[in-house]
Amino acid sequence: MATAPRIESHNLSIADLFKEFYAVPDFQREYVWADENVEKLLVDIIDELYDNDEPLEDSEYFLGSLVVYPDQGTFQLIDGQQRLTTIYLLFCAIRDFVIESGNKSKAIEGLIAGVDQDTKTGLDIDRYRLTLQYGDGAKVLEIIADSKSNISSIDKIASESATKLVDAYETIREFLLSRFGSSVEKRLQFSGIFTSRVKLIRIGTLNLKSALKVFETINHRGVGLNSMDLLKNYLFINTSKQGSKDLKSHWKELKKRWDKMINIIHDCKEDPMRFLRYYIMSHYQVNLQNNFPEEAIYDWFTKEGSRYKIDKYPLKFVDTLIKASEDFSNFTRCKNVDGSDNQSLKNIKKLQGRYSQHFILLLAARELPKDLFIELCCHIENLLFTYTITRSTRKDINMIRDFSQWSQDLLEVKKREHFETFIELYFTEKLVSLSNEFNSAFRELTESKIATYRIRYVLAKITQFVDNQAYSNVSQLDRYLDKSITIEHILPKSVNPELRSKFDKPNEYGSYVEKLGNLVLLEKTINSSLSDSTYDAKKSGYKQSQLLLPRSLVEKPGVGNNTQLNRTVNDLNLDQFEVWDSKAIDKRQEMLVHLARRVWGFETQHK
Numbered sequence: 034m035a036t037a038p039r040i041e042s043h044n045l046s047i048a049d050l051f052k053e054f055y056a057v058p059d060f061q062r063e064y065v066w067a068d069e070n071v072e073k074l075l076v077d078i079i080d081e082l083y084d085n086d087e088p089l090e091d092s093e094y095f096l097g098s099l100v101v102y103p104d105q106g107t108f109q110l111i112d113g114q115q116r117l118t119t120i121y122l123l124f125c126a127i128r129d130f131v132i133e134s135g136n137k138s139k140a141i142e143g144l145i146a147g148v149d150q151d152t153k154t155g156l157d158i159d160r161y162r163l164t165l166q167y168g169d170g171a172k173v174l175e176i177i178a179d180s181k182s183n184i185s186s187i188d189k190i191a192s193e194s195a196t197k198l199v200d201a202y203e204t205i206r207e208f209l210l211s212r213f214g215s216s217v218e219k220r221l222q223f224s225g226i227f228t229s230r231v232k233l234i235r236i237g238t239l240n241l242k243s244a245l246k247v248f249e250t251i252n253h254r255g256v257g258l259n260s261m262d263l264l265k266n267y268l269f270i271n272t273s274k275q276g277s278k279d280l281k282s283h284w285k286e287l288k289k290r291w292d293k294m295i296n297i298i299h300d301c302k303e304d305p306m307r308f309l310r311y312y313i314m315s316h317y318q319v320n321l322q323n324n325f326p327e328e329a330i331y332d333w334f335t336k337e338g339s340r341y342k343i344d345k346y347p348l349k350f351v352d353t354l355i356k357a358s359e360d361f362s363n364f365t366r367c368k369n370v371d372g373s374d375n376q377s378l379k380n381i382k383k384l385q386g387r388y389s390q391h392f393i394l395l396l397a398a399r400e401l402p403k404d405l406f407i408e409l410c411c412h413i414e415n416l417l418f419t420y421t422i423t424r425s426t427r428k429d430i431n432m433i434r435d436f437s438q439w440s441q442d443l444l445e446v447k448k449r450e451h452f453e454t455f456i457e458l459y460f461t462e463k464l465v466s467l468s469n470e471f472n473s474a475f476r477e478l479t480e481s482k483i484a485t486y487r488i489r490y491v492l493a494k495i496t497q498f499v500d501n502q503a504y505s506n507v508s509q510l511d512r513y514l515d516k517s518i519t520i521e522h523i524l525p526k527s528v529n530p531e532l533r534s535k536f537d538k539p540n541e542y543g544s545y546v547e548k549l550g551n552l553v554l555l556e557k558t559i560n561s562s563l564s565d566s567t568y569d570a571k572k573s574g575y576k577q578s579q580l581l582l583p584r585s586l587v588e589k590p591g592v593g594n595n596t597q598l599n600r601t602v603n604d605l606n607l608d609q610f611e612v613w614d615s616k617a618i619d620k621r622q623e624m625l626v627h628l629a630r631r632v633w634g635f636e637t638q639h640k
Contacts, residue, residue, distance in 0.1 A: 039238070039239055040236065040237070040238050040243070040247060041236070041237045041238075042098075042234050042235065042236045042237070043234065043235045043237070044232060044233075044234055045232065045233060045234070045235055046228060046229055046230070046231065046232055047096075047120060047144075047227060047228040047229075047231045047232075047233075048144070048228040048229055050099075050233065050235065051124075051143075051144045051162050051228075052147075053108055053162075054106065054107045054108065054147070054149060054160055054161075054162055054163075054164075055101070055107065055108045055109075055110050055117065055162065055163045055164075056104075056107045056108070056109055056110065056163070056164045056165075056166055057109075057110050057114045057118070057163075057164070057165045057166060057167065057170075058109050058110075058111075058166055058167075058241075058284075059166040059167045059285060059288075060167075060269070060284045060285050060287070060288035061110075061111075061114060061167060061288075062262065062265075062292075063165075063167050063168060063170050063193070063194035063197070064114070064115065064118050064165070064170055064194055064197050064198050064201070065115065065194075065197060066115050066118075066119060066197065066201060067197070067200075068200055068201070068204045070115070070119075071119055071201045071204045071205060071208075072204060072208060074116070074119060075123075075205070075208050077094070078094050078227065078231060079212065081093075081094040082094060082226055082227070082230055082231075088222070088226050092230060093230045093231070093232055094230060094231045094232070095232055095233065096116060096231055096232065096233040097113065097116065097233055097234070098112070098113065098233060098234040098235070098236055099112060099113035099116075099117065099233060099234070099235045099236065100112035100113065100236050100238070100244050100247050100248045101235060101236070101237050101238075101244065102237065102238045102239065102240055102241055102243065102244040103237065103239075106149060106150075107164075108235075108237070109241065109244070111241070111244040111245060111247075111248050112244075112247075112248040113233075117163065118163065118165070118174070118198075118201075119201060119205075121145070121162065121163045121174070121178075122177065122198070122201050122202045122205055123205050123227075124141055124144045124145050124224075125145060125177050125178055125202065126202060126205040126206045126209060127141055127209070127220050127221070127223075127224050128141045128142060128145060128180060129180065129206075130206075130209065130217060130220055131217055131220070131221065132180055134217045136217065138221060138224075140224075140225075141221075141224060144162060144228065145161065145162060145178055146159060146160065146161050146162060146178065147159075147160060147162060148160075161174075161175065161178050163178075167194070168192060168194055169192040169194055169195040170192075170194040170195065170198060172195075173194070173195045173198045173199065174198060177198065177199075177202055209223075241284075245266055245269050245270050246270060248266055261295070261305055261306060261309070263331045264309070264330065264331055264334060265287075265288075265291055267331070267334055267335065267338070267344075268287060268291070268347040268350070268351065269284055269287060269347075271338070271343075271344040271345070271347045272284060272287055272347050272348065283348070286348065287347065287348060287351060290348065290351045290352060290355060291351055293355055294351065294354045294355045294358045297355070297358040297359055297361075297362055298358050298361070298362070300362065301361075301362040301365045301366065302365075303361070303362075303365055306327045306330070307327070307389070308357075308358060308361050309330060309354075310325065310327055310330060311361075311389075311390075311392045311393045311396055312354065312357050312361075312396055313325070313330065313333065314393050314433075314436075314437040314440065315393045315394070315396040315397040315436075315437065315440040315444075316396070316397065316440070316444065317333075317337065317341060318441065319333060319437065320333075321433075321434040321437055321438070324433050324434060325437070357396060357399070360395075360396065360399040361392065361395075361396060364378065364392055364395045364396075365389075365392075367379040367382055369403060369406060369407065370399050370403075370406070371403065373403075375407065375410055376509050376510055376511070377407070377410035377411045377413065377414040378410055378414075379510075379511070380414050380490065380510060381410075381413065381414050381417055383486065383490065383514075384414075384417065384418060384421065384486075384487060384490060385417060385421070388417070390432065390433050390436060391413050391417065391436065393433070393436040393437055393440055394409070394413060394436050394439065394440055394443060395410075395413075396440075397439075397440035397441075397443040397444050398443055398446075401446065401452070405446075405449065405452045408452070408456075409452075409456075412456055412460045412634065415460075415464070415633045415634040416460055416463060416464065418490075418633060419464060419467050419471055419633060420432070420467075421483075421487070422471065422474045422475070422478075422483070422491075423467055423470040423471055423473075423474050424474075435459075435463075439455075439459050442455055442458075442459075443455060460634070461634075464633075464634055464635055468635055471629075471630070471633070471635060472626055472630070475549070475622075475625065475626040475629050476622065476623070476626055478491070478548075478549040478622075479544070479547045479548050479549065480547040480552070481547055488520070488549075488552070489514060489520065489554075490514070491549070491629070492513075492520065492552060492553070492554045493510055493513035493514050493518075493554060494510065494513075494632050494633075495582065495625060495628050495629060495632055496513055496553075496554045496580055496581075496582045497510055497512075497513050498628065498631065498632045499581050499582045499585075499601070499605060499607070499628070500580065500581050500582075502597075502601040502604070502605065503581050503597060503598045503601040503602070504581075504597070504598070505597070513554060516557070517556065517557050517558075518554050518555070518556060518557065518580075519554070519555060519556075519557045519560045520552055520553075520554060520555075521552070521553050521554070521555040521560050521563070521583070522546055522551055522552060523551050523552070523553060523568065523571070523586070523613055523618075524536065524542075524545055524546050524551050524568070524613060524618065525546075525564075525565040525566070526546050526565075527565040529565060532565065532567070535567075536614065536615070537614040537615050537616075538614075538615045541615065545615055545618050548618055548619075548622055549622055549625055550617075550618040550619060550620070550621035550622030550623075550624075550625060551618045551621075553582060553583045553586070554580060554582070554583070555574075555575070555578055555580070555583050556578060556579065556580070559574045559575075559577055559578060560574075562574060568610075568612065568613035572586075572587040575587045576588055581598075581601075581602075581607075582607070585602060585607035585609065586609065586610055587609060587610070588609060589602055589607075589609055590602065605628060606624060606627070607624075608620070608621075608624065
């Protein structure tokens with residue numbers, strides 16, 4: 034019967050802790066604490082150990098636990114490196130203040146470096162109490178620990194880890210100056226109190242694999258987890274289960290690939306946890322009862338990792354995440370997987386801001402042929418706009434669940450016939466259920482009911498659609514949203530009493546001005562010349578427009594008989610108006626309702 038790995042724990046003061054030597058393995062994440070993390074630690078300790086300027090007798094501060102395992106006379110640090118590195122920087126800062134005052138403190142210097150015996154030669158060797166084994170951090174901490182080194186030379190090292198370490202050191206110096214002034218004696222007193230009264234528990238295991246398991250157990254508490262670190266730890270543990278003789282090289286490779294994935298997500302200014310959540314929801318079956326919150330991710334891996342063979346092939350899984358993160362990065366920048374622009378994704382971003390739940394579907398669809406992917410994005414745009422215009426997002430609380438469930442079928446779509454079946458089953462069905470609400474929303478749509486950028490989007494989409502029906506292959510929507518195109522109020526937003534009195538419903542003048550039926554996109558050069566003119570005076574300006582929708586208000590454009598332009602004008606019922614009164618505005622609003630239904634996919638567009 035196999036015996037469980039031996040685990041030992043020791044309750045130690047900081048002084049006792051730093052009688053040993055520690056190293057942070059190169060597969061660990063780098064130093065990431067920001068200034069506020071460093072300052073909070075110091076403030077918490079001061080508040081516990083001091084009453085104003087006076088030390089409290091017999092007070093102690095518990096700093097938590099560390100997880101380590103022994104390796105050739107050094108404790109390899111698996112959990113607690115952010116705290117321990119910060120404490121080490123604190124010792125360096127106090128020592129430097131002492132040196133700057135022309136003094137020395139062997140006690141402080143002993144916390145920074147010590148004498149060890151070489152295990153091969155038996156000779157004494159000088160060693161730092163803490164060393165980092167990753168990237169530039171190793172060199173930077175060594176420079177700070179060496180009192181003879183010039184810290185300004187660190188500026189030449191531009192990595193984030195290097196910057197964080199220097200910032201932490203400078204934050205500590207500023208804190209000590211602010212708290213203790215120029216008094217070296219008070220800083221040394223603080224050092225003595227700190228090293229004797231700050232306690233922590235050092236948990237030691239026999240090997241790295243056991244240390245990782247202890248780390249997982251200690252940190253898995255469900256609230257306030259760093260789930261990404263726990264997940265990486267999960268992958269490390271399962272890498273060790275594969276029986277490789279060279280585990281460290283496998284762990285280094287896993288960290289290298291993991292960091293690549295994290296950097297891709299950070300570069301597009303997104304949250305790795307959100308990406309991971311969306312990826313799982315798009316590719317696997319999950320419990321959607323609570324919409325699969327981020328804190329459920331680690332539990333899902335521990336329960337389902339074996340089912341999906343993630344635990345058996347952790348490196349392969351990370352490689353899959355790398356490719357998915359690259360595609361995800363493109364989606365956040367409104368691009369297809371090949372890096373080309375995607376107009377529908379641009380429109381969604383303009384309409385919805387940082388809305389991102391549709392990325393679940395995009396991740397499931399990333400291997401679709403490009404033409405089908407672009408069509409899918411168009412359908413997503415239509416659906417999300419419909420939710421917005423009908424204000425159904427609050428009612429349809431199951432939207433994220435829908436996207437996750439739809440993704441399972443979308444993963445199987447390879448050909449157009451399957452794609453069209455998928456769209457009909459999910460998107461068309463959803464639009465049908467919202468059809469009446471869509472009609473009502475457009476019949477009542479005014480400038481004051483939605484944001485200006487959304488009313489511009491509505492007019493731009495309809496104007497582009499009409500032009501495309503008439504001329505084919507017209508410009509992208511961006512052209513219609515350009516500043517050179519403005520919103521024209523056919524019935525002017527005028528305070529001229531005479532103009533208002535001539536309107537057939539003068540008491541309702543203001544409400545008719547802002548109706549969708551009274552709005553049209555028009556070139557700025559034309560619009561500025563029309564100003565507050567009457568409808569009759571504006572007709573000549575509308576005729577000059579390159580956009581069919583404003584031009585069709587006052588004339589029936591056409592070339593020859595049965596041309597595409599003529600067919601479009603007749604097919605879309607683009608009526609002309611001799612006078613512009615309340616009846617004309619109401620009639621045009623209804624006309625725009627019918628156009629909108631075709632623009633946003635409620636009716637089959639006639640070829």
